[in-house]
């Protein structure tokens with residue numbers, strides 16, 4: 279029998295996270311899901327789902343968690359770094375506090391996981407790491423209303439390049455998926471007048487991540503625009 283592959287998914291309790299966890303479980307993966315402290319994941323009973331409550335900004339807690347996961351499950355084949363968040367603000371009204379918050383939420387939560395996971399994947403000569411960027415990180419016009427968010431997401435795209443520069447020869451690949459607006463219940467509440475048919479469905483984003491993780495060879499387009 280073929281060994282199950284293991285995907286570590288952060289932000290698993292979020293809008294994209296819940297759908298992605300279900301998608302990977304339904305396609306035969308084992309899922310290591312991280313949620314915020316005090317939160318859980320309901321409605322997804324599955325023997326292959328292992329839920330951990332971790333504050334991803336706590337680098338020591340994350341390092342301990344990854345060591346536990348590796349000891350227990352031996353190999354992490356894919357890391358999907360979905361934890362993150364949005365903040366609006368033009369250049370004029372973006373404060374240092376906004377910058378720090380966006381950096382912490384989007385970059386630190388990812389880098390704290392990448393630090394041990396990348397090393398683990400290089401040792402195994404195999405691995406896929408997926409970041410979720412956002413259109414303002416690539417499109418300067420779109421960035422104008424969300425400067426701190428755009429700057430933080432741009433760092434993730436840069437981090438993807440660094441991973442590939444060092445990891446590709448060891449069959450470790452990073453990808454940045456770059457959506458504009460995902461069709462989530464939260465976005466529908468915030469933008470009730472919008473045409474939802476133009477928004478990408480979370481199931482589609484999950485399927486793209488699954489394909490990138492299942493691919494034996496490294497896909498050369500590492501920035502995947504979803505708009």
Ligand SMILES: NC(=O)c1ccc[n+]([C@@H]2O[C@H](COP(=O)([O-])OP(=O)(O)OC[C@H]3O[C@@H](n4cnc5c(N)ncnc54)[C@H](OP(=O)(O)O)[C@@H]3O)[C@@H](O)[C@H]2O)c1
Nearest residue numbers: 289291292293294314333334360361362363410412459460
């Ligand atoms: N939704 C969109 O339209 C859109 C567009 C472009 C990019 N993105 C990106 O796609 C990703 C997923 O979006 P989403 O809509 O699913 O967002 P979401 O519903 O807000 O989910 C993000 C998750 O990250 C978790 N999280 C945040 N800080 C954490 C921490 N310190 N430790 C542990 N967990 C933490 C949150 O947990 P708690 O809520 O419990 O704190 C939440 O479950 C994000 O990176 C987002 O920036 C989203």
